[in-house]
Amino acid sequence: MSKRRIWRKTPKEHPAGAALPDTVAxxxxxxxxxxxxxxxxxxxxxxxxxxxxxxxxxxxxxxxxxxxxxxxxxxxxxxxxxxxxxxxxxxxxxxxxxxxxxxxxxxxxxxxxxxxxxxxxxxxxxxxxxxxxxxxxxxxxxxxxxDVKGGTRRGVEEPATEASIRGPREGFIESLGVNLGLLRFKIKSQHLKTINYTIGKQTKTNVVLTYLDGVASPDVIAEAKRRIEKIEIDGVLESAYIEELIEDDPYSPFPQMQYSERPDTISAQLLEGKFAIFVDGTPFVLTGPTVFWQFFQASEDYYERYLISNMIRWLRMIFLFLALYLPGLYIAVTTFHQDMLPTNLLLSVATARESIPFPALVEALIMEISFEALREAGVRLPKTVGQAVSILGALVIGQATVQAGIVSAPMVIVVSLTGIASFTIPRFNAAISIRMLRFPLMFMAGAFGLFGLMIGTMWIVTHMCGLRSFGVPYLSGLAPSNLSELKDVLIRVPWWKMNTRPTSVSRENSRRMEPGMEPTPPDPERQEG
Incomplete structure (x- = not known):
């Protein structure tokens, strides 16, 4: 038998039948x-x-x-x-x-x-x-x-985090093979490319980059490959590991990649020229490049009639501003700008705050932190008691704090409206960003009033204008403005008007539908003939 080396640290020859060491890495x-x-x-x-x-x-x-x-x-x-x-x-x-x-x-x-x-x-x-x-x-x-891969994995079921009134009920699971199969069911094209990587020195996790060849931008795909291949880590247990290692600005409060466990959502992103990253062991699939507006778009926006979708989308935008500015606005007005309130409302607020020993900023912080704690407790507790504890806790604590004279009734209303507004944001990671930014705006309002809110707003807008997701401007559609992309930013036009893909992401094969697809009623003369 030829002599062969079995391990690096002992370069001695290992003849057949010789004893091996206790362990070989x-x-x-x-x-x-x-x-x-x-x-x-x-x-x-x-x-x-x-x-x-x-x-x-x-x-x-x-x-x-x-x-x-x-x-x-x-x-x-x-x-x-x-x-x-x-x-x-x-x-x-x-x-x-x-x-x-x-x-x-x-x-x-x-x-x-x-x-x-x-x-x-x-x-x-x-x-x-x-x-x-x-x-x-x-x-x-x-x-x-x-190839006998298997083991115990849960079956395909409806996504728990992205419930939909209308649309497919199947969601991704923890099996990479099943998830890629669900994607293939949606996009039956030979142009759908899947590139496999093994990341993690200990976990050896399979990571798959998918995109539509001829639709996605070659420069964006090359950059995504470069960032993935650069990763050196001991283990990958969830797609969030990959997200934090490849995003453009890790210090930004805004998410620069979207994740979803819905095959139809990922398919729609791929059809727009974006890419997706599948990670074995998690149902959450990453997509990029990402723009700010897509965090406020739900999948059923494209399954319902466009008039209904536009009304709901505008409702989300209004509640986005309420979730971000309402506590700070209340603090600024009640602390510095009381003359902005109507007389009756001012008297009502003043009466409610007459016995409160804290300034409006401290009062808002007490209620906001308590609300966030109740929300976190409701998430962490078992489902059978989590919702009951969060609801009863909010009612009991709110009523008790008002009766005890710690906070005023208008502040309870403001915080409640703010919490409800944050729940209308479809994407959880975007909602968290808004909740985080609410606190510095509250401090700015407590220190400088409406002028502080303006400074905070200018900082946020400036930061977002300079933010990129794989080289694509974060506010694409509005900044820089693009008339073709405005069809699916603040409003959604009918499907027969969205005949081009977003050019800010990719200029490859931009036409997705032939012109003249607007439905028309039948010609009466033709029917008579």
Whole structure:
């Protein structure tokens, strides 16, 4: 037998039958060819997976053939391994219908949809960690990788975080293969490209970049590839890891990538020339480049009639400003600009605040922090009691604080309206940003009144004008202005008018619909004829 090196730190030759060390890290293995001896292959793999009780070694011994199947229990689908590999193999061995070689097994015996042959230990270890099984045959330096990925994962169901009145009810799950399949069901095109990456030295998480070739901008896709390939981290457990490592401005309070667990939402983003990033183990898929306006657009905006969608979209915009400015505006008016209020309203507010020992700013902070704490408690508690605790807590605490003279009744109304307004924002990460910015605006209003609110607004707008998402301006559509993109920013025009894609994201294949698609009633003369 030829002498081979098995690990880097001990460059001594390792003859067959010699004892291996207690453990061998996968990173220490050389790109060595497998041994034709099953016993030696077993020793190497057991050294690599020392103290791994879930790694199973199944021996196959017949009169003519000796083999071994290795897999990790819990991440393989046992039915596929049994029906697609073990049973056909044993039946072939009993009947002797084909020679038991890796090539013959791959071509005419095993019935699994995906098979591949490898000849190095590193390839075998990588395949095992990804949920595959490996078949070794005595006397051959090749092993067959059996695609039997599986394990226990939840089934496809309606997304919990993006409920929709009208639209598809299926959502992504934690299985990368299922998620890509759901996307393929939506976009049946050979131009849908999927580029696979393995990120995480310990987790070895599969990450897939998807885009529509000929629709997405080549420059944007090249930049996305560069940022993903640059990532060096020990583990990726959720798509948020990727998001924070590839966004343009990590110090901005505004999200620069959108995430969704709805296949129809991701498909719509891809059709606009954007890309999506799938991460194995999470149902939340990232999309980019992202502009500010899409955080206030829900999927049913495109499934309902455009007049209804426009009314609801404008309602969201109004409540966006209420969620951001209402507490600060109340503080500024009651502290510095009382003359702006009508006399009756001013007297009512003054009467309500007469016995309050705190200034308006402290009063607002008490209520806002209490409201945020109740909201967080309602999220963290079990569903059966979370909503009841949050609602009862708000009612009891609000009533008690008013009766105790700690806060005034108008402040309770303001904070309640602010909380309701923040719930109208469809995207959770955008709603959090608005909630965060509300506090510095409250301090600015408490210090400088309406002038402070103007300074805060100028800072926010200036920051957003300079913000980019993969090179695309964050306020595209309005700044810089683009008449074609205004069709789906503050309003949504009918589908037959949205015949072009947003050119700020990609100028490739910008036409998405032929002109003249406006529906018209039938011609009466034609009907009579």
């Amino acid at each position: 996968p990173s220490e293995l050389m790109e060595d060819s497998l041994s034709p001896s099953i016993a030696e292959n077993r020793d190497v793999l057991k050294a690599v997976f020392r103290d791994c009780s879930d790694v199973a070694f199944r021996d196959i011994k017949t009169q003519h053939v000796t083999g071994m199947v290795v897999f990790i229990d819990g991440i393989v689908k046992a039915e596929n391994l049994r029906d697609g590999a073990l049973l056909p193999l044993l039946e072939n061995l009993q009947n002797g219908s084909a020679a038991c070689t890796p090539d013959n097994l791959e071509d005419s015996v095993l019935t699994l949809p995906q098979l591949s042959a490898v000849n190095t230990y590193s390839d075998v270890i990588e395949a095992l960690l990804k949920g595959n099984a490996t078949l070794f045959l005595e006397g051959f330096r090749e092993a067959l990788i059996l």
